Amino acid sequence: IDNIKDFIARFFSKRVDHFLTVNSGVAQIYRDRFNVNPKRMTSCTHLGVDVDTFSPDYSNKKQDYIDKFSLSRGDQLVGYCGRLVEYKGVSDLIDAVSMLRDDGIDCNLALLGDGPMRKSLETLSLKYSWLYILDPIPHREVVDFYRAIDIFVMPSRVLPWHIEHDAHALLEAMSVEVPCIATRCGALEDVLPWNELLVDPENVYDL
Numbered sequence: 001i002d003n004i005k006d007f008i009a010r011f012f013s014k015r016v017d018h019f020l021t022v023n024s025g026v027a028q029i030y031r032d033r034f035n036v037n038p039k040r041m042t043s044c045t046h047l048g049v050d051v052d053t054f055s056p057d058y059s060n061k062k063q064d065y066i067d068k069f070s071l072s073r074g075d076q077l078v079g080y081c082g083r084l085v086e087y088k089g090v091s092d093l094i095d096a097v098s099m100l101r102d103d104g105i106d107c108n109l110a111l112l113g114d115g116p117m118r119k120s121l122e123t124l125s126l127k128y129s130w131l132y133i134l135d136p137i138p139h140r141e142v143v144d145f146y147r148a149i150d151i152f153v154m155p156s157r158v159l160p161w162h163i164e165h166d167a168h169a170l171l172e173a174m175s176v177e178v179p180c181i182a183t184r185c186g187a188l189e190d191v192l193p194w195n196e197l198l199v200d201p202e203n204v205y206d207l
Helices: 002-013 024-032 062-068 090-102 118-127 139-148 168-175 187-191
Strands: 019-021 041-043 076-081 107-112 131-134 151-154 180-183
Touching (some): 019 024, 024 041, 062 139, 076 168, 090 107, 090 118, 107 139, 118 131, 151 168, 168 187
Parallel strands (some): 076 151, 151 180
């Protein structure tokens, strides 16, 4: 999929009259990787969250949401929702939680999504009882996953051809009032501008 996206971008970048870039990071990729003239680009975010659906539940039913996904919470339940692919930093998040557990902090990790890493992660979850790999669910039900977890983490990596362009899952988790941590990667910095909640990509120790 990523190779196809790269081919399409290269093929059409010379044929498009004007680009709407969702953040400055995406604009930089088009400048540096595809030699697009900045005069042909306008920054225009498309972010939005259905706050009627993605809202906090104050009824103190967290355990019901945890049970819905057959999770064990431990002292803290860390969650991620998105593509299960290396450039999303999934491996970094697993390593960070493993380090916390080595330090005596009883936290579990739930990953919701699909992607090329899924089979290897499912195998890894057989080794780590604290690691849960959840099947994709309809978008309207993702809110229940956010309500089940204690902390949402979006640990994306910065690559020459990839930077977070919308941070939609992060926005949804924030809308449900879940505490969030993210890496300094494109739109994540725009959405979560408080420096104490941001870490450098691929820095497992800081994460």
